[in-house]
Amino acid sequence: MKHxxxxxxVGQAFAGIWRNGVMSFASxxxxxxxxxxxxxxxLLVVNINxxxxxxxxxxxxxxxxxYDMEEDAIVNVERQIKSIPGIxxxxxxxxxxxxxxxxxxxGDNGSLYEPYLEDNPLSDSFRITYVDxxxxxxxxxxxxxxxxxxxxxxxxxLALKVQSLKNGVMLIFSWFLIVLFIxxxxxxxxxxxxxxxxxxxxxxxxxxxxxxxxxxxxPFIIEGAIIGLISSVIAYIVEYFLYGYIQSxxxxxxxxxxxxPMSEVAPLVLIGFIGVGVVTGIIGSTISLSKYTRE
Numbered sequence: 001m002k003h004x005x006x007x008x009x010v011g012q013a014f015a016g017i018w019r020n021g022v023m024s025f026a027s028x029x030x031x032x033x034x035x036x037x038x039x040x041x042x043l044l045v046v047n048i049n050x051x052x053x054x055x056x057x058x059x060x061x062x063x064x065x066x067y068d069m070e071e072d073a074i075v076n077v078e079r080q081i082k083s084i085p086g087i088x089x090x091x092x093x094x095x096x097x098x099x100x101x102x103x104x105x106x107g108d109n110g111s112l113y114e115p116y117l118e119d120n121p122l123s124d125s126f127r128i129t130y131v132d133x134x135x136x137x138x139x140x141x142x143x144x145x146x147x148x149x150x151x152x153x154x155x156x157x158l159a160l161k162v163q164s165l166k167n168g169v170m171l172i173f174s175w176f177l178i179v180l181f182i183x184x185x186x187x188x189x190x191x192x193x194x195x196x197x198x199x200x201x202x203x204x205x206x207x208x209x210x211x212x213x214x215x216x217x218x219p220f221i222i223e224g225a226i227i228g229l230i231s232s233v234i235a236y237i238v239e240y241f242l243y244g245y246i247q248s249x250x251x252x253x254x255x256x257x258x259x260x261p262m263s264e265v266a267p268l269v270l271i272g273f274i275g276v277g278v279v280t281g282i283i284g285s286t287i288s289l290s291k292y293t294r295e
Contacts, residue, residue, distance in 0.1 A: 012219035034180035035235035041173040064151040088129040228281025232273040
């Protein structure tokens with residue numbers, strides 16, 4: 001191998017791809033399709049997480065205080081809330097701010113709330129974020145022990161439903177990952193088998209004259225890596241335009257659902273595609289060679 005440049009092995013790999021053009025094309029098409037499906041599921045999960053973060057479903061609690069509390073008492077309640085272990089940010093919302101928020105959400109019907117501006121039926125409240133969801137029960141218990149706390153609202157049930165949906169998507173994604181990974185490896189194995197078989201006599205001669213296993217195997221391993229790389233680039237291009245089309249189709253939901261811009265996730269998608277594609281190609285080639293290069 002000391003007398004051969006790296007370009008020799010790369011050239012042999014491209015020659016193998018060209019000689020088995022039909023199977024090479026099939027390998028690229030199958031692996032590309034697998035990557036597009038995997039990328040779509042991955043982007044779905046990423047967007048679900050982004051919307052969960054925006055909504056704050058997983059770590060928000062609303063604490064409503066007694067009516068007509070004095071300012072000193074409210075400040076004392078805030079101090080006790082902040083002292084509870086596991087509490088993150090604490091934001092005070094006055095009764096007037098709460099009423100204005102209702103008016104803003106009502107839009108054109110906001111004028112219906114104007115009679116309540118002078119005689120506000122709401123009480124002051126606190127929006128609390130907590131760090132660890134496993135401590136939610138303890139946090140709510142401590143909040144209920146504070147004098148002046150009238151009511152506590154959390155969105156735990158809704159959060160659990162969304163989390164359940166997310167877990168279901170992750171489970172489907174994992175199964176797709178396993179199945180499509182196996183299918184891709186199987187197709188690449190058969191592609192490399194044809195390439196190995198077409199050079200079987202040459203391989204036998206090389207072994208007789210003392211060629212090392214690495215010298216014989218390297219062109220085929222590079223061939224698998226090239227198939228994986230080509231598949232990754234094509235899959236990225238398809239995913240880029242597919243994601244852009246879906247994003248433009250959901251533009252009417254911009255105020256309800258946030259779709260992450262492709263520019264924000266593109267580097268991770270490209271790196272992930274190249275990593276999975278190249279590794280799949282190398283594994284497929286290695287498994288195939290483990291049998292045929294021993295003959």
